[in-house]
Every structure is written in structure tokens, then in C-alpha cells.
Amino acid sequence: MDQRATLRIKAEKYRGYARRINDPDTVERILHLAWELEWKAMQPDxxxxxxxxxxxxxxxxxxxxxxxxxxxxxxxxxxxxxxxxxxxxxxxx
Incomplete structure (x- = not known):
């Protein structure tokens, strides 16, 4: 599996975690991390x-x-x- 696919899988995993958490601040930080991983996966190597x-x-x-x-x-x-x-x-x- 290439690095981009790995980053996308991690981002999806973090979004899944965010759905199970009740603290809005923690959810925001996790979703931001997921967004950063997706962004990095889209950048050319x-x-x-x-x-x-x-x-x-x-x-x-x-x-x-x-x-x-x-x-x-x-x-x-x-x-x-x-x-x-x-x-x-x-x-x-």
C-alpha cells in the first residue's frame, strides 16, 4: 500500500473516532488532523x-x-x- 492510501485510511479512522467522542474541542482537533492527512495525501510526491x-x-x-x-x-x-x-x-x- 502506498503512502497516500495509508494517509487516507488514517484520516478515515480519525473521522470514525471523532463520531464517537462527545467533547466538541477534541472532535474539532481530531477532524482537523484528519483534514491535514487528506491534504497531505493529495500533494504530489x-x-x-x-x-x-x-x-x-x-x-x-x-x-x-x-x-x-x-x-x-x-x-x-x-x-x-x-x-x-x-x-x-x-x-x-
Whole structure:
């Protein structure tokens, strides 16, 4: 099982705990923890970024010495919900 699936399972487990607790403050803290786990599970990992950066680099004609640029672009693109990147223009590809 991958890390994302594990985080989602933990989040669901915490939500289950929250349903059985009567103290509102404790419920709020547990639900916040569950939300943080879900959020973390949705974030791209290094492998996702590496794969997307490679694809962008290939699309750009495999230019030399721009690995950091493509890494940052891929990271930003994957973190945007719609997959777009405001930095990405025809001039910088």
C-alpha cells in the first residue's frame, strides 16, 4: 500500500473516532488532523514531480541546464488543482 492510501485510511479512522467522542474541542482537533492527512495525501510526491518535469523537458526539446526550472514548473503545475501553471507560456517552453 502506498503512502497516500495509508494517509487516507488514517484520516478515515480519525473521522470514525471523532463520531464517537462527545467533547466538541477534541472532535474539532481530531477532524482537523484528519483534514491535514487528506491534504497531505493529495500533494504530489517527488516521483510525480520528477515524471512531470521530465515530460515538460521532453516537450521543450530537451534543453540543457534547465532541470531546476522544469522541476519547479512541474511542482507548481501539480499543486494547482486544475493542472495549469501561470508561469507556463509559449516563450518559456
Amino acid at each position: 517527488d516521483e510525480d514531480i520528477r515524471t512531470r518535469a521530465y515530460d515538460l523537458w521532453k516537450q521543450a526539446g530537451e534543453p540543457e541546464d534547465r532541470d531546476e526550472e522544469f522541476w519547479l514548473l512541474a511542482e507548481q503545475e501539480l499543486r494547482n488543482e486544475d493542472g495549469s501553471s501561470p508561469l507556463r507560456t509559449p516563450d518559456n517552453l
